[in-house]
Amino acid sequence: MPLSARRRHGGEVSVPARPHLCPGTGKTGTNTVSSCVLIGNGWNTYDTLAFGDVNADGRTDPVGRDSGGDLWVYPHKGDTGTDALDSRVFIGNGWWPANWTTIRLADLNDDHKIDIIGRADKGDLHGYVNAMSTDGTIIFDNL
Numbered sequence: 001m002p003l004s005a006r007r008r009h010g011g012e013v014s015v016p017a018r019p020h021l022c023p024g025t026g027k028t029g030t031n032t033v034s035s036c037v038l039i040g041n042g043w044n045t046y047d048t049l050a051f052g053d054v055n056a057d058g059r060t061d062p063v064g065r066d067s068g069g070d071l072w073v074y075p076h077k078g079d080t081g082t083d084a085l086d087s088r089v090f091i092g093n094g095w096w097p098a099n100w101t102t103i104r105l106a107d108l109n110d111d112h113k114i115d116i117i118g119r120a121d122k123g124d125l126h127g128y129v130n131a132m133s134t135d136g137t138i139i140f141d142n143l
Contacts, residue, residue: 021084039084046072047097052105052114054091054130054138064088065103069096071116073138091138092116092128108143116140 020036043049046064054061059076062085066072071092074085095103095118102119109115113130120126127143 021080037081039082040074048103050103050105054105054114055136056113056130056132061085063091063103063105065095065097065100067097069094069100071095071103089138092140115143 021039022033022036025031025034043064045066047067048065050063051060052063053059054063054073055075057075059078061073061076063071063073070090072088073091074088076084077086078084099121100118101121102117104117105114106117107114108117108127109129111129113132115130116128118126118128128140129143131139131141133139
């Protein structure tokens with residue numbers, strides 16, 4: 001269930017300060033989403049959001065990059081509204097917006113865990129695999 005976003009000039013997607021969860025209905029046409037529910041405040045501190053099941057619990061977790069280049073994941077708890085997401089967890093630093101123009105999440109090595117893909121300012125792609133420990137600690141290593 002994605003967070004809402006608005007398209008800005010030049011094709012950039014802006015992150016709303018007050019994101020809403022708009023659950024899918026399974027229907028088609030104009031009835032594909034039901035009423036949106038507020039799930040948090042202050043998300044305008046992140047210049048980039050990505051989505052994936054980072055902690056392998058079967059739920060989609062938002063990952064945000066702050067202005068200091070730090071990545072944070074908000075594990076989805078399965079609840080609704082402002083109780084949907086758990087407290088943020090630090091997952092990496094050095095992802096400065098000027099150096100990393102794109103950050104995406106995908107399973108790069110077919111282990112059924114979400115990994116991080118970053119495109120550097122010169123166009124190189126870098127992969128970081130999810131090496132989550134057995135106690136659930138989220139760790140990313142170079143691919």
